[in-house]
Amino acid sequence: MFEKVLVANRGEIAVRIIRACKELNIRTVAVYSKADASSMHVQMADEAVCIGEAASSDSYLRIDRLISAAEVTDVDAIHPGYGFLSENAHFADICEDCNIRFIGPSSAAMNAMEDKALSRDLATKAGVPIPPGSEGLVDDEAAAKKVAKEIGYPVMIKATAGGGGRGMRVAHNDVSLIKDYHAARAEAEKAFGNSGVYIEKFIENPRHIEFQILGDSRGKIIHLGERDCSIQRRNQKLIEETPSPLFEKKPALRKKMGRAAVKIAEQAKYTNAGTVEFVVDDKGNFYFLEMNKRIQVEHPITEEVTDVDLVKYQILIALGEQIRESQSEFLTPKRHSIECRINAEDPFGDFRPSPGKINMYYAPGGRNVRVDSHAYAGYTISPHYDSMIAKLIVTGKDRREAMDRMSRALDEYIIEGVKTTIPFEQAILQDPNFRRGVYSTNTVAELLGGGRRELIEEKA
Numbered sequence: 001m002f003e004k005v006l007v008a009n010r011g012e013i014a015v016r017i018i019r020a021c022k023e024l025n026i027r028t029v030a031v032y033s034k035a036d037a038s039s040m041h042v043q044m045a046d047e048a049v050c051i052g053e054a055a056s057s058d059s060y061l062r063i064d065r066l067i068s069a070a071e072v073t074d075v076d077a078i079h080p081g082y083g084f085l086s087e088n089a090h091f092a093d094i095c096e097d098c099n100i101r102f103i104g105p106s107s108a109a110m111n112a113m114e115d116k117a118l119s120r121d122l123a124t125k126a127g128v129p130i131p132p133g134s135e136g137l138v139d140d141e142a143a144a145k146k147v148a149k150e151i152g153y154p155v156m157i158k159a160t161a162g163g164g165g166r167g168m169r170v171a172h173n174d175v176s177l178i179k180d181y182h183a184a185r186a187e188a189e190k191a192f193g194n195s196g197v198y199i200e201k202f203i204e205n206p207r208h209i210e211f212q213i214l215g216d217s218r219g220k221i222i223h224l225g226e227r228d229c230s231i232q233r234r235n236q237k238l239i240e241e242t243p244s245p246l247f248e249k250k251p252a253l254r255k256k257m258g259r260a261a262v263k264i265a266e267q268a269k270y271t272n273a274g275t276v277e278f279v280v281d282d283k284g285n286f287y288f289l290e291m292n293k294r295i296q297v298e299h300p301i302t303e304e305v306t307d308v309d310l311v312k313y314q315i316l317i318a319l320g321e322q323i324r325e326s327q328s329e330f331l332t333p334k335r336h337s338i339e340c341r342i343n344a345e346d347p348f349g350d351f352r353p354s355p356g357k358i359n360m361y362y363a364p365g366g367r368n369v370r371v372d373s374h375a376y377a378g379y380t381i382s383p384h385y386d387s388m389i390a391k392l393i394v395t396g397k398d399r400r401e402a403m404d405r406m407s408r409a410l411d412e413y414i415i416e417g418v419k420t421t422i423p424f425e426q427a428i429l430q431d432p433n434f435r436r437g438v439y440s441t442n443t444v445a446e447l448l449g450g451g452r453r454e455l456i457e458e459k460a
Helices: 011-023 040-044 063-073 089-097 107-113 116-125 141-151 174-192 251-267 299-306 310-318 399-412 422-430 443-447 452-459
Strands: 004-007 027-033 047-052 077-079 155-159 168-171 197-201 207-215 221-233 236-242 272-280 286-292 336-343 360-362 369-373 388-396 414-416
Touching: 004 011, 004 063, 011 027, 011 040, 011 310, 011 369, 011 388, 027 040, 027 063, 047 063, 063 089, 077 310, 089 107, 107 116, 116 251, 116 286, 141 155, 141 174, 141 197, 155 174, 168 174, 174 197, 207 251, 207 286, 207 310, 221 251, 221 299, 221 443, 236 299, 236 422, 251 272, 251 286, 272 310, 299 310, 299 336, 299 369, 299 388, 336 399, 336 422, 388 399, 399 422, 422 443
Parallel strands: 004 027, 004 077, 027 047
Antiparallel strands: 155 168, 155 197, 207 221, 207 272, 221 236, 236 336, 272 286, 336 388, 360 414, 369 388
């Protein structure tokens, strides 16, 4: 077992990793920017090292400072969490060069899937359909226009590194293409230190379905079922659930997509935890989007329905442990789980961030209610980072019970001092189409458009 692990992240995921390490009797080292000096993960870790100023580029994205902190504190391994450097193959290589175990994919697998444009080629080799798009990265405006003309509008401009909706734009004509091309590159450079983008056909009105993957160093790869992440605003997820209501009458499609996810991971010789993402159109056709080479924000709902601790498994796989479970254990969902991301944003003000001090904080509880958070009364939400305050996860014997439990839990959640997405998510939970499981990635925009906005605000 590792004796000490450095957590190269912040916020709720840093807290989540520290908790898993404590349960495995592993000491932890937190790193933090000056803006995060009073953050929960700093208080929970056994040791803490300040690595720079508030800006991510001066702290959490500084590989040299992370490695220095790891060497000074004499850690055995680094867990990158999600975001920041979690999908950076160069960081994984440097960790290995410094004899520090990277708790994530092997450097070879990271390199194979680092470029999302190249991962499309792996999907093709695995026999999995992909949306039409550019062959590799798009380096200038002329190349962007050429691709868009060939595949037709609308198109999606996507950052080749990172995730979380950053570096993604939908263009409907040449004018928006050029504007969004530069905006996506700038956002990707700021968030991930990599401005590369590629272009693919935008599938309208799709469902966003992802499959959780685990792979060990012996070559065994399984999936732990799907998550439906279609409730999004500006390509960032708000509500996720598993199993997806899309498969209620289409179990064969779940089986087919699960096999496709495993095939792609096998092509990359993937190790550790990862997620294969797909879009499904209204005719039931599915297309590979990308593979996230890290733990996902929404991993808790998979944990709740499978009884598998994914973060602990990441650590054990990094130690060379084999996957004990068989694929057959995860083919039929046994419970239903829903996650709401509680963000410091104004949902009725174009989801503008609402940084500031939390004056009062009360988290919901009760049976099958889980809150993953780093927030507390008196904590200040910084404008420098992601606006997520917490993840509220509830589980029920079926979807109806899970929805009713989530509605009750949202009603209990009290966060004063900043605006949050709680009232909007409560309204979504009561929407008749959502209750019937009929929704897409356009649902949030539809709820806030036309004459429905006033009704939603009134309900909220």
